[in-house]
Amino acid sequence: xxxxxxxxxxxxxxxxxxxxxxxxxxxxxxxxxxxxxxxxxxxxxxxxxxxxxxxxxxxxxxxxxxxxxxxxxxxxxxxxxxxxxxxxxxxxxxxxxxxxxxxxxxxxxxxxxxxxxxxxxxxxxxxxxxxxxxxxxxxxxxxxxxxxxxxxxxxxxxxxxxxxxxxxxxxxxxxxxxxxxxxxxxxxxxxxxxxxxxxxxxxxxxxxxxxxxxxxxxxxxxxxxxxxxxxxxxxxxxxxxxxxxxxxxxxxxxxxxxxxxxxxxxxxxxxxxxxxxxxxxxxxxxxxxxxxxxxxxxxxxxxxxxxxxxxxxxxxxxxxxxxxxxxxxxxxxxxxxxxxxxxxxxxxxxxxxxxxxxxxxxxxxxxxxxxxxxxxxxx
Amino acid sequence: xxxxxxxxxxxxxxxxxxxxxxxxxxxxxxxxxxxxxxxxxxxxxxxxxxxxxxxxxxxxxxxxxxxxxxxxxxxxxxxxxxxxxxxxxxxxxxxxxxxxxxxxxxxxxxxxxxxxxxxxxxxxxxxxxxxxxxxxxxxxxxxxxxxxxxxxxxxxxxxxxxxxxxxxxxxxxxxxxxxxxxxxxxxxxxxxxxxxxxxxxxxxxxxxxxxxxxxxxxxxxxxxxxxxxxxxxxxxxxxxxxxxxxxxxxxxxxxxxxxxxxxxxxxxxxxxxxxxxxxxxxxxxxxxxxxxxxxxxxxxxxxxxxxxxxxxxxxxxxxxxxxxxxxxxxxxxxxxxxxxxxxxxxxxxxxxxxxxxxxxxxxxxxxxxxxxxxx
Numbered sequence: 001x002x003x004x005x006x007x008x009x010x011x012x013x014x015x016x017x018x019x020x021x022x023x024x025x026x027x028x029x030x031x032x033x034x035x036x037x038x039x040x041x042x043x044x045x046x047x048x049x050x051x052x053x054x055x056x057x058x059x060x061x062x063x064x065x066x067x068x069x070x071x072x073x074x075x076x077x078x079x080x081x082x083x084x085x086x087x088x089x090x091x092x093x094x095x096x097x098x099x100x101x102x103x104x105x106x107x108x109x110x111x112x113x114x115x116x117x118x119x120x121x122x123x124x125x126x127x128x129x130x131x132x133x134x135x136x137x138x139x140x141x142x143x144x145x146x147x148x149x150x151x152x153x154x155x156x157x158x159x160x161x162x163x164x165x166x167x168x169x170x171x172x173x174x175x176x177x178x179x180x181x182x183x184x185x186x187x188x189x190x191x192x193x194x195x196x197x198x199x200x201x202x203x204x205x206x207x208x209x210x211x212x213x214x215x216x217x218x219x220x221x222x223x224x225x226x227x228x229x230x231x232x233x234x235x236x237x238x239x240x241x242x243x244x245x246x247x248x249x250x251x252x253x254x255x256x257x258x259x260x261x262x263x264x265x266x267x268x269x270x271x272x273x274x275x276x277x278x279x280x281x282x283x284x285x286x287x288x289x290x291x292x293x294x295x296x297x298x299x300x301x302x303x304x305x306x307x308x309x310x311x312x313x314x315x316x317x318x319x320x321x322x323x324x325x326x327x328x329x330x331x332x333x334x335x336x337x338x339x340x341x342x343x344x345x346x347x348x349x350x351x352x353x354x355x356x357x358x359x360x361x362x363x364x365x366x367x368x369x370x371x372x373x374x375x376x377x378x379x
Numbered sequence: 380x381x382x383x384x385x386x387x388x389x390x391x392x393x394x395x396x397x398x399x400x401x402x403x404x405x406x407x408x409x410x411x412x413x414x415x416x417x418x419x420x421x422x423x424x425x426x427x428x429x430x431x432x433x434x435x436x437x438x439x440x441x442x443x444x445x446x447x448x449x450x451x452x453x454x455x456x457x458x459x460x461x462x463x464x465x466x467x468x469x470x471x472x473x474x475x476x477x478x479x480x481x482x483x484x485x486x487x488x489x490x491x492x493x494x495x496x497x498x499x500x501x502x503x504x505x506x507x508x509x510x511x512x513x514x515x516x517x518x519x520x521x522x523x524x525x526x527x528x529x530x531x532x533x534x535x536x537x538x539x540x541x542x543x544x545x546x547x548x549x550x551x552x553x554x555x556x557x558x559x560x561x562x563x564x565x566x567x568x569x570x571x572x573x574x575x576x577x578x579x580x581x582x583x584x585x586x587x588x589x590x591x592x593x594x595x596x597x598x599x600x601x602x603x604x605x606x607x608x609x610x611x612x613x614x615x616x617x618x619x620x621x622x623x624x625x626x627x628x629x630x631x632x633x634x635x636x637x638x639x640x641x642x643x644x645x646x647x648x649x650x651x652x653x654x655x656x657x658x659x660x661x662x663x664x665x666x667x668x669x670x671x672x673x674x675x676x677x678x679x680x681x682x683x684x685x686x687x688x689x690x691x692x693x694x695x696x697x698x699x700x701x702x703x704x705x706x707x708x709x710x711x712x713x714x715x716x717x718x719x720x721x722x723x724x725x726x727x728x729x730x731x732x733x734x735x736x737x738x739x740x741x742x743x744x745x746x747x748x749x750x751x752x753x754x
Binding site for chain 1: 398400401404405408411412415416418419420422423424425426427428443466469470471472475488491494495496497498499500501502503504505506507508509510511513514516517518520521522523524525527528529531532542543544545546547548549550551552553555556557559560572573576577580581584588667668671672674675676678679683686690692693694698712715716719720722726727
């Protein structure tokens with residue numbers, strides 16, 4: 001490998017990136033923008049779930065039940081229905097996510113110490129919201145029942161203290177992310193995800209040379225394949241690294257995320273991660289003939305698996321073994337773990353080496369494969 | 380005129396046919412993505428490994444752990460002696476949750492003079508798992524606690540049984556399967572993504588390669604050029620949609636409760652809108668990389684406002700307003716409505732109207748714009 005020749009290709013590619021502002025933006029700025037948008041839209045808490053109510057009892061107790069439920073802030077009693085048709089329509093149009101029906105006799109049953117009942121209809125097409133609604137309605141109902149019973153006890157002259165009403169006191173603590181801001185927990189994973197952008201761009205750029213026929217010209221020069229590949233990749237690696245730094249700056253200074261571990265280690269591993277991703281881009285570009293195909297491929301290969309398999313939204317622990325295996329084949333998965341470990345947990349090499357090793361292995365494996373395929377394709 | 384459009388369409392189809400990879404990506408891509416999504420979301424968040432620090436070792440503490448395990452959200456995989464050991468397990472990622480039960484847990488429950496303490500520690504670096512664990516733990520422990528409270532009071536005040544029984548019925552998605560939400564969303568989203576990408580590079584490519592000039596000197600009129608470009612994309616994307624829909628309904632068994640013909644017609648019009656957006660991008664960008672950038676930006680906007688990753692209702696009011704301007708939001712509501720609810724036009728006419736308005740505006744603007752650019 002001749003350094004001078006490699007340097008020439010690097011300069012050529014760097015100029016391409018700098019001249020074509022679109023590419024520059026795509027590589028360095030777009031990950032940061034994506035990070036900002038995703039951090040704001042994916043991490044909102046689910047509250048004020050719209051609920052429709054139908055009070056067919058109309059007693060003091062039923063009104064108190066509903067007033068208390070509306071006061072929790074978790075659900076919003078948005079609609080008051082006159083009959084079942086109303087409820088059905090609101091659930092059908094998703095205007096209400098759940099409906100609560102208090103049957104006649106609710107108050108009387110409670111007073112008499114009989115089991116009272118409440119009907120809850122849940123619109124299940126959005127399971128996350130539906131679960132939140134069910135959980136809150138269930139929790140509130142238990143509390144309400146306890147309050148009613150304890151009042152009855154008080155009336156009967158039985159002394160009550162706090163402790164007998166809350167036998168178990170649950171304290172929740174969150175490690176590594178004490179403020180419990182969801183966005184802080186998501187940031188390391190989102191950074192790993194948005195760093196697909198440099199690879200998408202690299203795939204396009206490599207295919208562009210092919211489409212325009214300029215690759216032929218490059219190959220006709222004394223430049224060797226390896227030099228050509230390394231020279232082409234390096235500018236993307238560098239601008240990608242810059243993008244990661246920008247993302248971390250945004251995470252720490254804009255969102256107030258901690259950075260507990262070693263930043264140097266993070267950057268080293270980030271470069272390895274980018275290398276592995278870019279190597280995949282190279283492999284992909286060996287096969288693509290047009291930029292259109294390259295873009296479609298990059299979209300399918302870099303974006304979706306990163307979204308669904310890397311453990312960002314669906315924890316790895318809940319995955320089936322086969323799927324877990326597939327997840328671990330993605331560089332993104334490992335970089336998610338590394339980001340969480342270094343940014344939030346303050347881990348070091350002793351905990352993170354398996355992920356680092358996996359990334360390194362992938363980087364070299366994919367790069368070797370890319371060079372091999374590239375050589376074969378051209379000669 | 381039709382002949383000329385058809386000739387151009389055939390040329391475009393030949394391009395696509397030659398570039399086998401595009402066909403491969405268009406047809407196999409969605410299949411693999413759908414499989415992945417269906418697979419990833421079929422289980423829900425379960426079996427989170429928990430480290431239990433039971434310093435009480437009593438019947439009550441065992442019951443509590445059992446109550447947590449019964450939610451299926453937790454697996455009591457590790458029993459350790461100290462909080463430090465639990466911390467180590469969470470640090471290394473072996474456990475995502477630690478449950479701390481102090482030595483006087485049962486004693487306090489029996490004495491009933493102060494609340495027995497339980498501490499649950501969540502790994503904040505995995506927010507999805509932490510959120511699921513939190514909801515589940517709160518629910519399980521509240522029930523556990525209330526049952527004890529009711530036992531104490533119950534012997535004094537009421538008879539046996541629950542005070543208020545909740546009769547919960549879930550409609551449209553009886554088992555609350557996440558995949559019933561995510562798979563149709565993915566179907567709707569892939570449709571948009573593929574149509575946008577195919578269309579956005581169409582004219583930009585000809586311009587970048589200089590072949591647009593050649594096309595412009597032929598007798599082709601600008602409208603014909605646009606239609607000729609659009610036709611193959613529509614055909615391919617619609618084929619793609621049919622393949623995906625078949626998979627969603629027959630392979631992944633997502634319920635199809637509504638009208639097939641209605642869905643097929645609306646899907647076509649939705650596809651048209653997305654494709655026109657793509658053509659617009661194609662017209663404004665000079666190079667394919669620029670077109671790619673714009674298409675990606677649009678795809679990201681669509682993904683964010685599709686309610687696919689996160690429900691739109693919970694976004695700040697401004698963003699909720701913006702969401703209404705994004706066609707995919709309406710399309711996904713209609714798609715899920717037809718599939719899961721068996722809804723008809725009378726249910727989603729508002730969404731349909733919004734979609735039609737958005738479509739009309741975009742089509743008129745694009746045609747005016749493209750004709751100017753091409754003449």
